[in-house]
Amino acid sequence: MKEMLTLPAFEEATEVVKNAATETKLIYSEYLSNQCGNKVYLKPENTQVTGAYKIRGAYYKISTLTDEERAKGLVTASAGNHAQGVAYAAKVYGCKAVIVMPTTTPLMKVNRTKSYGAEVILKGDVYDEAAAYAKKLAEEKGYTFIHPFDDLAVATGQGTIAMEIIKELPLVDYILVPVGGGGLATGVSTLAKMMNPKIKIIAVEPAGANCLQESLKAGKPVTLKGVNTIADGTAVKTPGKVIFPYLQKNIDDIITIEDDELVVAFLDMVENHKMVVENSGLLTVAALKHLKFKDKKVVSVLSGGNMDIITMSSVVQHGLIKRERIFSISTLLPDKPGELVNVANIIAQKQGNVIRLDHNQFVTINRSAAVELKITLECFGPEHKREILKALSDAGYDPKETTVSM
Secondary structure: OOOOOOHHHHHHHHHHHHHOOOOOOOEEEHHHHHHHOOEEEEEEHHHOOOOEOHHHHHHHHHHOOOHHHHHOOEEEEOOOHHHHHHHHHHHHHOOOEEEEEOOOOOHHHHHHHHHOOOEEEEOOOOHHHHHHHHHHHHHHHOOEEOOOOOOHHHHHHHOHHHHHHHHHOOOOOEEEEEOOOOHHHHHHHHHHHHHOOOOEEEEEEEHHHOHHHHHHHHOOOOOOOOOOOOOHHHOOOOOOOOOHHHHHHHOOEEEEEOHHHHHHHHHHHHHHHOOOOOOOOOHHHHHHHHOOOOOOEEEEEEOEOOOOHHHHHHHHHHHHHHOOOEEEEEEEEOOOOOHHHHHHHHHHHOOOEEEEEEEEOOOOOOOOOOEEEEEEEEOOOHHHHHHHHHHHHHOOOOOEEEOOOO
């Protein structure tokens, strides 16, 4: 069998994946560059035919199988993106694919996987539980198991991203890579170091699923007790054991990201680049604000863009609240005609937009003394919010901020 994670293997994989994957061109981001003081380029793997980079590793892995191995049928486990990659590649090669997905997988990823002709089984709350069931099926049914990350051929396929980056931006200084199980980081870091040892690779993990960070501290793969993150594509308890030595050797630093940071990063991408990037893919965008260096050429790998509408809606709402574009206030008014209109006029004069209003006459026993008015407003940002609050205060209404209820 051909040795993987070698330069010849990476070169072969680069040619092979062209049959299924798009060569995604770097996008220079002036907005993000100004935010962090570096020259930031985006690697938009969210624009792949399956909406994520996973098509690269899945397609290359399946290309290395024998006809007999493919004829047995393929089985894998995935939170969505690898599932679509395997399903798409299996369709191209004309072989059966069974995909085990966690029950928490967004519906869009489930339906997309089915659309490529794969059989989908929902099992377990996280990837690790789905993977255990997929391996059981492989033993019982004789299927060929395609691991989403702990496989050298899969990692070789993912490494084609680094080939494209360096071809387009030879003097790149840093590459930021999202990490779940570590397959993408393994392929990208290994090839990048082969081509130019001076390139630094920064792995980026969710704070609630930092299995690689904990494993590197321990010097061996460790399993987290649990994971808790909105970045479902990187919600992995244990990094790959086969690929771990490559991660130890080639990863220069790790940054962990809180979920709230991903919410803000989503709005940054939508507003400034008109791109939908899923939460796992946003890890490297959020990480830009944590960089301690300046004036370097940085590539952020956007690993995928498969986000369902319900999740997107929730992220937008929370992002607007986080950015103080939406806020709620509570104030007490005398219970007499015209007070509500007066408050509305003050807000209108300051160009605030009322989203929700609750006028409660029963907040006190003495209704003539006061009624409670709760208002949820939309504004242009923190400074505009302060202007509205000041105008209300100057008019004697003493507004108090409250938790936004959407």
